[in-house]
Amino acid sequence: MIKVFTLELSNISSADIDSAINSLPEWRREQALRFKHEQGRKECAFSYLLLCQSIKAEFGIEVQPKFIIGEHGKPTLEGYPHIHFNLSHCKHGISCAVSDSEVGVDIECTGRYREQLARHTMNEEEMQSILSAEDADLAFTRLWTQKEAAFKLTGNGITDDIKNILFMHNIYLCTRENPSSGFVVSVASHHSEKPVFM
Numbered sequence: 001m002i003k004v005f006t007l008e009l010s011n012i013s014s015a016d017i018d019s020a021i022n023s024l025p026e027w028r029r030e031q032a033l034r035f036k037h038e039q040g041r042k043e044c045a046f047s048y049l050l051l052c053q054s055i056k057a058e059f060g061i062e063v064q065p066k067f068i069i070g071e072h073g074k075p076t077l078e079g080y081p082h083i084h085f086n087l088s089h090c091k092h093g094i095s096c097a098v099s100d101s102e103v104g105v106d107i108e109c110t111g112r113y114r115e116q117l118a119r120h121t122m123n124e125e126e127m128q129s130i131l132s133a134e135d136a137d138l139a140f141t142r143l144w145t146q147k148e149a150a151f152k153l154t155g156n157g158i159t160d161d162i163k164n165i166l167f168m169h170n171i172y173l174c175t176r177e178n179p180s181s182g183f184v185v186s187v188a189s190h191h192s193e194k195p196v197f198m
Contacts, residue, residue, distance in 0.1 A: 006094065006178075023049070084103050104153030113130075148186070
């Protein structure tokens with residue numbers, strides 16, 4: 001079971017951000033307030049609240065969870081080792097994947113394509129698919145989010161060969177494009193069950 005919850009950030013006001021920060025547990029509130037800019041505080045606060053909403057919906061957990069941070073920075077839920085989750089955020093949205101097995105998720109804004117970056121991060125087959133696509137930016141963002149989700153699934157950070165990460169492990173990927181909202185979401189797992197986007 002993999003459920004993916006996504007929140008668009010475009011209509012969130014400064015008052016909404018202040019209210020969200022005030023509702024956080026002290027440790028997360030301190031994290032949010034460390035950000036100098038409102039965007040960072042917004043992403044920090046609402047990613048945690050989206051996680052709370054997700055685990056309540058799927059597992060009936062109503063307490064605000066604490067994180068245990070793994071060796072490479074991947075968090076788990078203290079007291080709930082059977083619940084796996086992953087968070088990602090960008091300027092336009094937040095995505096939270098929850099599952100009963102390891103999962104990785106990445107959300108990225110479109111509009112980041114640069115050929116030099118693509119050639120540094122994509123293998124030859126992927127590069128050709130980008131160059132031949134009707135929308136090179138969307139094709140690049142799709143592959144970029146898939147790679148990031150794969151790295152987050154393994155929990156090792158970007159330590160493997162970024163050009164070939166999608167072929168190095170037994171990874172299943174699912175991508176949801178949201179052009180009108182300006183972002184793409186990809187989910188990575190070790191099994192073929194398709195995630196449900198909520």
